[in-house]
Amino acid sequence: MDIVIPIYDDFTALDAVGPYEVLSRIGGRVRFIGREAGPVRTDNGMLTVLAEASFAEAPAPDIVVVPGGVGTRALTTDAAWLDWLRAVHATSQWTTSVCTGSLLLGAAGILEGLRATSHWLELETLRQYGAEPTGERVVEQGKVMTAAGVSAGIDMALTLTARIAGDDVAKAIQLAIEYDPQPPFDTGSVEKSDPVIVEAIRARVAAREAASRERAGV
Amino acid sequence: MDIVIPIYDDFTALDAVGPYEVLSRIGGRVRFIGREAGPVRTDNGMLTVLAEASFAEAPAPDIVVVPGGVGTRALTTDAAWLDWLRAVHATSQWTTSVCTGSLLLGAAGILEGLRATSHWLELETLRQYGAEPTGERVVEQGKVMTAAGVSAGIDMALTLTARIAGDDVAKAIQLAIEYDPQPPFDTGSVEKSDPVIVEAIRARVAAREAASRERAGV
Secondary structure (H helix, E strand, O other): OEEEEEOOOOEOHHHHHHHHHHHOOOOOEEEEEEOOOEEEEEOOOOOEEEEOEEHHHOOOOOEEEEOOOHHHHHOOOOHHHHHHHHHHHHHOOEEEEEOOHHHHHHHOOOOOOOEEOOOHHHHHHHHHHOOEEOOOOEEEEOOEEEEOOOOHHHHHHHHHHHHHHOHHHHHHHHHHOOOOOOOOOOOOOHHHOOHHHHHHHHHHHHHHHHHHHHHHOO | OEEEEEOOOOEOHHHHHHHHHHHOOOOOEEEEEEOOOEEEEEOOOOOEEEEOEEHHHOOOOOEEEEOOOHHHHHOOOOHHHHHHHHHHHHHOOEEEEEOOHHHHHHHOOOOOOOEEOOOHHHHHHHHHHOOEEOOOOEEEEOOEEEEOOOOHHHHHHHHHHHHHHOHHHHHHHHHHOOOOOOOOOOOOOHHHOOHHHHHHHHHHHHHHHHHHHHHHOO
Protein backbone atom coordinates (compact mmCIF):
# COMPACT_ATOMS: atom_id res chain seq x y z
CA MET A 1 0.00 0.00 0.00
CA ASP A 2 1.39 3.37 -1.07
CA ILE A 3 0.40 6.11 1.37
CA VAL A 4 1.58 9.64 0.64
CA ILE A 5 1.59 12.78 2.76
CA PRO A 6 2.20 15.86 0.59
CA ILE A 7 3.94 18.63 2.55
CA TYR A 8 4.75 22.28 1.82
CA ASP A 9 6.41 25.20 3.54
CA ASP A 10 4.41 26.34 6.58
CA PHE A 11 2.61 23.02 7.14
CA THR A 12 1.73 21.99 10.69
CA ALA A 13 3.91 19.07 11.76
CA LEU A 14 1.43 17.24 13.99
CA ASP A 15 -1.21 17.27 11.21
CA ALA A 16 1.15 15.07 9.20
CA VAL A 17 2.98 13.11 11.90
CA GLY A 18 -0.16 11.99 13.77
CA PRO A 19 -1.55 10.07 10.76
CA TYR A 20 1.96 8.94 9.73
CA GLU A 21 2.51 7.39 13.18
CA VAL A 22 -0.72 5.40 12.85
CA LEU A 23 -0.68 4.53 9.14
CA SER A 24 3.02 3.52 9.08
CA ARG A 25 2.03 0.61 11.35
CA ILE A 26 -0.49 -0.93 8.93
CA GLY A 27 2.24 -2.62 6.93
CA GLY A 28 2.51 -0.44 3.82
CA ARG A 29 4.84 2.42 3.02
CA VAL A 30 4.29 6.02 4.04
CA ARG A 31 6.10 8.70 2.03
CA PHE A 32 6.39 12.38 2.76
CA ILE A 33 6.42 14.04 -0.65
CA GLY A 34 6.56 17.57 -1.99
CA ARG A 35 6.20 19.53 -5.18
CA GLU A 36 9.92 18.72 -5.37
CA ALA A 37 11.91 16.40 -3.12
CA GLY A 38 13.93 18.19 -0.43
CA PRO A 39 13.70 19.93 2.91
CA VAL A 40 10.37 21.45 3.94
CA ARG A 41 9.92 23.87 6.82
CA THR A 42 7.00 23.84 9.26
CA ASP A 43 4.72 26.78 10.06
CA ASN A 44 6.74 28.10 13.00
CA GLY A 45 10.09 27.72 11.24
CA MET A 46 11.40 25.45 14.01
CA LEU A 47 11.35 22.07 12.28
CA THR A 48 12.56 20.78 8.93
CA VAL A 49 11.24 17.53 7.48
CA LEU A 50 12.50 15.88 4.31
CA ALA A 51 10.15 15.37 1.36
CA GLU A 52 11.51 12.06 0.07
CA ALA A 53 10.01 12.30 -3.40
CA SER A 54 8.29 14.72 -5.76
CA PHE A 55 4.69 14.78 -6.98
CA ALA A 56 6.00 13.35 -10.27
CA GLU A 57 7.24 10.30 -8.38
CA ALA A 58 3.84 9.71 -6.76
CA PRO A 59 1.36 9.76 -9.64
CA ALA A 60 -1.06 7.15 -8.27
CA PRO A 61 -0.89 6.57 -4.49
CA ASP A 62 -3.47 4.38 -2.78
CA ILE A 63 -4.01 6.84 0.04
CA VAL A 64 -3.39 10.58 0.23
CA VAL A 65 -3.32 12.49 3.52
CA VAL A 66 -3.15 16.27 3.10
CA PRO A 67 -2.02 18.03 6.29
CA GLY A 68 -3.01 21.59 7.17
CA GLY A 69 -1.10 24.67 8.19
CA VAL A 70 -1.05 28.37 7.34
CA GLY A 71 0.88 27.48 4.18
CA THR A 72 -2.32 26.07 2.63
CA ARG A 73 -3.62 29.58 1.95
CA ALA A 74 -0.93 30.20 -0.67
CA LEU A 75 -1.69 26.86 -2.37
CA THR A 76 -5.43 27.17 -2.98
CA THR A 77 -4.60 28.84 -6.30
CA ASP A 78 -1.49 26.79 -7.08
CA ALA A 79 -1.98 24.84 -10.31
CA ALA A 80 0.72 22.22 -9.61
CA TRP A 81 -0.87 21.34 -6.28
CA LEU A 82 -4.47 21.34 -7.49
CA ASP A 83 -3.70 19.39 -10.66
CA TRP A 84 -1.79 16.76 -8.68
CA LEU A 85 -4.59 16.45 -6.13
CA ARG A 86 -7.22 16.01 -8.85
CA ALA A 87 -5.09 13.45 -10.66
CA VAL A 88 -4.38 11.30 -7.60
CA HIS A 89 -7.97 11.55 -6.38
CA ALA A 90 -9.12 10.01 -9.66
CA THR A 91 -7.48 6.69 -8.76
CA SER A 92 -6.97 6.80 -4.96
CA GLN A 93 -8.65 4.39 -2.58
CA TRP A 94 -8.90 7.18 -0.02
CA THR A 95 -8.37 10.93 -0.26
CA THR A 96 -8.08 12.48 3.18
CA SER A 97 -7.13 15.67 4.97
CA VAL A 98 -6.33 16.98 8.42
CA CYS A 99 -7.13 20.50 9.61
CA THR A 100 -6.88 23.12 6.83
CA GLY A 101 -5.66 20.43 4.44
CA SER A 102 -9.37 20.29 3.56
CA LEU A 103 -9.07 23.78 2.01
CA LEU A 104 -6.76 22.25 -0.59
CA LEU A 105 -9.14 19.37 -1.26
CA GLY A 106 -11.87 21.99 -1.57
CA ALA A 107 -9.87 24.18 -3.95
CA ALA A 108 -9.23 21.10 -6.11
CA GLY A 109 -13.00 20.58 -6.37
CA ILE A 110 -12.94 17.33 -4.40
CA LEU A 111 -15.38 18.43 -1.68
CA GLU A 112 -18.14 19.73 -3.99
CA GLY A 113 -21.48 18.64 -2.53
CA LEU A 114 -19.87 16.79 0.38
CA ARG A 115 -20.03 17.26 4.13
CA ALA A 116 -16.54 18.05 5.39
CA THR A 117 -14.56 19.46 8.30
CA SER A 118 -11.44 21.55 8.95
CA HIS A 119 -9.79 23.48 11.77
CA TRP A 120 -12.61 25.29 13.61
CA LEU A 121 -11.15 28.65 12.50
CA GLU A 122 -11.64 27.79 8.82
CA LEU A 123 -14.78 25.68 8.90
CA GLU A 124 -16.96 28.27 7.14
CA THR A 125 -14.35 28.71 4.39
CA LEU A 126 -15.33 25.24 3.14
CA ARG A 127 -18.59 26.72 1.79
CA GLN A 128 -16.56 28.56 -0.89
CA TYR A 129 -15.76 25.14 -2.32
CA GLY A 130 -19.32 23.85 -2.34
CA ALA A 131 -18.83 21.75 0.78
CA GLU A 132 -21.14 21.62 3.78
CA PRO A 133 -19.11 22.31 6.95
CA THR A 134 -19.72 20.16 9.99
CA GLY A 135 -18.22 20.36 13.46
CA GLU A 136 -17.69 16.59 13.62
CA ARG A 137 -14.14 15.47 14.37
CA VAL A 138 -13.88 12.97 11.51
CA VAL A 139 -16.17 13.08 8.46
CA GLU A 140 -16.39 10.20 6.01
CA GLN A 141 -18.06 10.74 2.63
CA GLY A 142 -17.47 7.90 0.22
CA LYS A 143 -13.70 7.68 -0.18
CA VAL A 144 -13.13 11.19 1.14
CA MET A 145 -12.31 11.57 4.83
CA THR A 146 -11.64 14.93 6.48
CA ALA A 147 -10.52 15.60 10.04
CA ALA A 148 -10.83 18.64 12.32
CA GLY A 149 -7.80 20.62 13.55
CA VAL A 150 -4.23 19.33 14.06
CA SER A 151 -4.58 16.53 16.65
CA ALA A 152 -7.76 15.18 14.99
CA GLY A 153 -5.54 13.49 12.40
CA ILE A 154 -4.78 10.76 14.93
CA ASP A 155 -8.48 9.96 15.35
CA MET A 156 -8.96 10.13 11.58
CA ALA A 157 -6.06 7.78 10.90
CA LEU A 158 -7.36 5.20 13.38
CA THR A 159 -10.80 5.39 11.74
CA LEU A 160 -9.16 5.00 8.32
CA THR A 161 -7.07 2.06 9.55
CA ALA A 162 -10.23 0.30 10.71
CA ARG A 163 -11.73 0.74 7.21
CA ILE A 164 -8.58 -0.45 5.41
CA ALA A 165 -7.30 -3.19 7.70
CA GLY A 166 -10.10 -3.95 10.14
CA ASP A 167 -10.96 -2.99 13.69
CA ASP A 168 -8.40 -5.32 15.31
CA VAL A 169 -5.48 -3.72 13.48
CA ALA A 170 -6.71 -0.25 14.44
CA LYS A 171 -7.12 -1.32 18.07
CA ALA A 172 -3.61 -2.79 18.14
CA ILE A 173 -2.13 0.42 16.72
CA GLN A 174 -4.02 2.48 19.28
CA LEU A 175 -2.40 0.38 22.02
CA ALA A 176 1.03 0.49 20.36
CA ILE A 177 0.97 4.29 20.45
CA GLU A 178 -0.70 4.18 23.88
CA TYR A 179 -3.45 6.49 22.73
CA ASP A 180 -5.48 6.66 25.91
CA PRO A 181 -5.83 10.44 25.93
CA GLN A 182 -5.98 12.25 29.25
CA PRO A 183 -5.62 15.96 28.52
CA PRO A 184 -5.21 18.01 31.71
CA PHE A 185 -8.04 20.34 30.63
CA ASP A 186 -11.27 19.97 28.67
CA THR A 187 -10.85 22.89 26.31
CA GLY A 188 -10.22 21.17 22.99
CA SER A 189 -13.21 22.60 21.13
CA VAL A 190 -14.71 26.07 20.70
CA GLU A 191 -17.87 25.04 22.56
CA LYS A 192 -15.79 24.14 25.61
CA SER A 193 -13.54 27.22 25.54
CA ASP A 194 -13.58 30.74 26.91
CA PRO A 195 -14.56 33.26 24.14
CA VAL A 196 -11.59 35.45 25.13
CA ILE A 197 -9.21 32.56 24.36
CA VAL A 198 -11.03 31.87 21.08
CA GLU A 199 -10.56 35.46 19.91
CA ALA A 200 -6.90 35.52 20.97
CA ILE A 201 -6.22 32.45 18.83
CA ARG A 202 -8.14 33.93 15.90
CA ALA A 203 -5.93 37.04 15.99
CA ARG A 204 -2.69 35.06 16.33
CA VAL A 205 -3.50 32.73 13.45
CA ALA A 206 -4.55 35.65 11.23
CA ALA A 207 -1.12 37.22 11.82
CA ARG A 208 0.64 33.93 11.02
CA GLU A 209 -1.43 33.53 7.86
CA ALA A 210 -0.51 37.00 6.68
CA ALA A 211 3.18 36.32 7.34
CA SER A 212 2.96 33.01 5.48
CA ARG A 213 1.32 34.62 2.44
CA GLU A 214 4.05 37.22 2.42
CA ARG A 215 6.78 34.54 2.53
CA ALA A 216 5.04 32.73 -0.35
CA GLY A 217 4.69 35.99 -2.28
CA VAL A 218 0.93 35.69 -2.86
CA MET B 1 13.00 30.00 26.65
CA ASP B 2 15.28 27.41 25.05
CA ILE B 3 13.50 24.08 24.63
CA VAL B 4 15.44 21.21 23.08
CA ILE B 5 14.33 17.85 21.78
CA PRO B 6 17.34 15.53 21.32
CA ILE B 7 16.76 13.01 18.52
CA TYR B 8 18.63 9.94 17.30
CA ASP B 9 18.28 7.29 14.63
CA ASP B 10 15.22 5.08 15.26
CA PHE B 11 13.34 7.60 17.38
CA THR B 12 9.53 7.64 17.24
CA ALA B 13 8.34 10.77 15.44
CA LEU B 14 5.12 11.39 17.36
CA ASP B 15 6.97 11.19 20.71
CA ALA B 16 8.88 14.30 19.62
CA VAL B 17 6.35 16.11 17.43
CA GLY B 18 3.48 15.94 19.94
CA PRO B 19 5.37 17.98 22.59
CA TYR B 20 6.96 20.19 19.89
CA GLU B 21 3.51 21.13 18.57
CA VAL B 22 2.40 22.19 22.05
CA LEU B 23 5.60 23.76 23.40
CA SER B 24 6.38 25.71 20.20
CA ARG B 25 3.24 27.74 20.94
CA ILE B 26 4.37 28.99 24.36
CA GLY B 27 6.49 31.72 22.83
CA GLY B 28 10.03 30.34 23.17
CA ARG B 29 12.16 28.43 20.71
CA VAL B 30 12.05 24.69 20.19
CA ARG B 31 15.12 23.06 18.64
CA PHE B 32 15.53 19.51 17.42
CA ILE B 33 19.14 18.64 18.18
CA GLY B 34 21.36 15.59 17.81
CA ARG B 35 24.75 14.29 18.80
CA GLU B 36 25.72 16.09 15.58
CA ALA B 37 23.55 18.37 13.46
CA GLY B 38 22.10 16.71 10.36
CA PRO B 39 19.40 14.34 9.12
CA VAL B 40 17.97 11.82 11.57
CA ARG B 41 15.83 8.84 10.57
CA THR B 42 12.77 7.61 12.47
CA ASP B 43 12.23 4.06 13.74
CA ASN B 44 10.41 2.79 10.65
CA GLY B 45 12.84 4.40 8.19
CA MET B 46 10.02 6.34 6.53
CA LEU B 47 10.70 9.86 7.79
CA THR B 48 13.77 12.07 8.04
CA VAL B 49 13.88 15.04 10.37
CA LEU B 50 16.69 17.55 10.59
CA ALA B 51 18.64 17.99 13.81
CA GLU B 52 19.32 21.72 13.63
CA ALA B 53 22.17 21.77 16.12
CA SER B 54 24.55 19.49 18.00
CA PHE B 55 24.72 18.70 21.71
CA ALA B 56 27.73 21.06 21.87
CA GLU B 57 25.48 23.89 20.69
CA ALA B 58 22.92 23.21 23.43
CA PRO B 59 24.91 23.06 26.65
CA ALA B 60 22.28 24.59 28.96
CA PRO B 61 18.69 24.45 27.66
CA ASP B 62 15.81 25.49 29.92
CA ILE B 63 13.72 22.47 29.01
CA VAL B 64 14.72 19.07 27.63
CA VAL B 65 12.21 16.64 26.12
CA VAL B 66 13.67 13.20 25.36
CA PRO B 67 11.50 11.23 22.93
CA GLY B 68 11.39 7.43 22.85
CA GLY B 69 11.79 4.84 20.15
CA VAL B 70 13.59 1.54 19.67
CA GLY B 71 16.79 3.51 19.06
CA THR B 72 16.97 4.29 22.81
CA ARG B 73 18.20 0.76 23.53
CA ALA B 74 21.52 1.41 21.81
CA LEU B 75 21.98 4.69 23.71
CA THR B 76 21.63 3.51 27.32
CA THR B 77 25.38 2.80 27.31
CA ASP B 78 26.38 5.73 25.09
CA ALA B 79 28.71 8.08 27.00
CA ALA B 80 28.09 11.13 24.78
CA TRP B 81 24.34 10.88 25.35
CA LEU B 82 24.48 10.15 29.06
CA ASP B 83 27.09 12.83 29.77
CA TRP B 84 25.07 15.42 27.88
CA LEU B 85 21.87 14.45 29.69
CA ARG B 86 23.55 14.69 33.10
CA ALA B 87 25.10 18.04 32.22
CA VAL B 88 21.88 19.66 30.98
CA HIS B 89 19.85 18.21 33.85
CA ALA B 90 22.15 19.99 36.30
CA THR B 91 20.86 23.39 35.12
CA SER B 92 17.53 22.69 33.38
CA GLN B 93 14.22 24.04 34.61
CA TRP B 94 12.53 20.83 33.47
CA THR B 95 13.92 17.50 32.33
CA THR B 96 11.24 15.43 30.63
CA SER B 97 10.71 12.32 28.54
CA VAL B 98 8.09 10.63 26.41
CA CYS B 99 7.73 6.87 26.05
CA THR B 100 11.07 5.01 26.24
CA GLY B 101 12.88 8.33 26.41
CA SER B 102 12.65 7.64 30.16
CA LEU B 103 15.10 4.75 29.72
CA LEU B 104 17.73 7.31 28.73
CA LEU B 105 16.92 9.52 31.72
CA GLY B 106 17.19 6.37 33.83
CA ALA B 107 20.50 5.31 32.33
CA ALA B 108 21.83 8.82 33.05
CA GLY B 109 20.91 8.34 36.72
CA ILE B 110 18.24 11.03 36.66
CA LEU B 111 15.36 8.80 37.80
CA GLU B 112 17.09 7.28 40.86
CA GLY B 113 14.54 7.12 43.67
CA LEU B 114 11.78 8.75 41.59
CA ARG B 115 8.40 7.51 40.42
CA ALA B 116 8.41 7.46 36.62
CA THR B 117 6.63 6.10 33.56
CA SER B 118 7.45 4.85 30.06
CA HIS B 119 5.81 2.92 27.22
CA TRP B 120 3.82 0.09 28.88
CA LEU B 121 6.15 -2.46 27.24
CA GLU B 122 9.19 -1.08 29.08
CA LEU B 123 7.69 0.05 32.35
CA GLU B 124 9.43 -2.63 34.43
CA THR B 125 12.80 -1.80 32.83
CA LEU B 126 12.76 1.45 34.83
CA ARG B 127 13.51 -0.57 37.99
CA GLN B 128 17.03 -1.21 36.64
CA TYR B 129 17.65 2.50 37.04
CA GLY B 130 16.37 2.77 40.59
CA ALA B 131 13.03 4.26 39.53
CA GLU B 132 9.61 3.18 40.70
CA PRO B 133 7.42 2.45 37.65
CA THR B 134 3.86 3.72 37.65
CA GLY B 135 1.11 3.26 35.09
CA GLU B 136 0.09 6.93 35.28
CA ARG B 137 0.07 8.79 31.97
CA VAL B 138 2.11 11.78 33.16
CA VAL B 139 4.32 11.64 36.25
CA GLU B 140 5.74 14.78 37.82
CA GLN B 141 8.57 14.49 40.37
CA GLY B 142 10.19 17.80 41.18
CA LYS B 143 11.53 19.10 37.87
CA VAL B 144 11.41 15.68 36.21
CA MET B 145 8.32 14.83 34.17
CA THR B 146 7.89 11.50 32.36
CA ALA B 147 5.08 10.48 30.02
CA ALA B 148 3.73 7.09 28.96
CA GLY B 149 3.93 5.79 25.36
CA VAL B 150 4.09 7.86 22.16
CA SER B 151 0.85 9.91 22.17
CA ALA B 152 1.15 10.66 25.91
CA GLY B 153 3.68 13.34 25.06
CA ILE B 154 0.81 15.63 24.07
CA ASP B 155 -0.79 15.31 27.51
CA MET B 156 2.60 15.76 29.16
CA ALA B 157 3.39 18.90 27.15
CA LEU B 158 0.06 20.49 28.05
CA THR B 159 0.68 19.70 31.73
CA LEU B 160 4.18 21.18 31.41
CA THR B 161 2.81 24.28 29.66
CA ALA B 162 0.42 24.86 32.54
CA ARG B 163 3.34 24.72 34.98
CA ILE B 164 5.54 27.05 32.90
CA ALA B 165 3.05 29.53 31.50
CA GLY B 166 -0.17 29.00 33.43
CA ASP B 167 -3.44 27.18 32.86
CA ASP B 168 -4.86 29.76 30.44
CA VAL B 169 -1.95 29.39 28.02
CA ALA B 170 -2.23 25.59 28.16
CA LYS B 171 -5.98 25.77 27.56
CA ALA B 172 -5.48 28.10 24.58
CA ILE B 173 -2.90 25.76 23.05
CA GLN B 174 -5.23 22.80 23.55
CA LEU B 175 -7.88 24.68 21.57
CA ALA B 176 -5.39 25.83 18.92
CA ILE B 177 -4.47 22.21 18.20
CA GLU B 178 -8.12 21.20 18.63
CA TYR B 179 -7.17 18.51 21.10
CA ASP B 180 -10.61 17.16 21.90
CA PRO B 181 -9.70 13.50 21.48
CA GLN B 182 -12.33 11.11 20.16
CA PRO B 183 -10.55 7.85 19.35
CA PRO B 184 -12.84 5.40 17.52
CA PHE B 185 -12.00 2.65 20.04
CA ASP B 186 -11.17 2.54 23.73
CA THR B 187 -8.08 0.34 23.56
CA GLY B 188 -5.31 2.78 24.38
CA SER B 189 -4.01 0.99 27.49
CA VAL B 190 -3.08 -2.60 28.33
CA GLU B 191 -5.93 -2.84 30.84
CA LYS B 192 -8.44 -2.02 28.10
CA SER B 193 -6.93 -4.30 25.44
CA ASP B 194 -7.27 -7.90 24.32
CA PRO B 195 -4.29 -9.99 25.64
CA VAL B 196 -3.81 -11.45 22.14
CA ILE B 197 -3.24 -7.94 20.77
CA VAL B 198 -0.88 -7.14 23.66
CA GLU B 199 1.29 -10.17 22.91
CA ALA B 200 1.31 -9.45 19.16
CA ILE B 201 2.66 -5.95 19.84
CA ARG B 202 5.24 -7.29 22.29
CA ALA B 203 6.60 -9.64 19.59
CA ARG B 204 6.61 -6.97 16.89
CA VAL B 205 8.44 -4.42 19.04
CA ALA B 206 11.00 -7.02 20.16
CA ALA B 207 11.80 -7.68 16.49
CA ARG B 208 12.13 -3.96 15.78
CA GLU B 209 14.38 -3.51 18.81
CA ALA B 210 16.66 -6.32 17.65
CA ALA B 211 16.86 -4.79 14.17
CA SER B 212 17.63 -1.36 15.64
CA ARG B 213 20.42 -2.74 17.85
CA GLU B 214 21.90 -4.43 14.78
CA ARG B 215 21.79 -1.18 12.78
CA ALA B 216 23.50 0.62 15.70
CA GLY B 217 26.07 -2.16 16.01
CA VAL B 218 25.52 -2.80 19.73
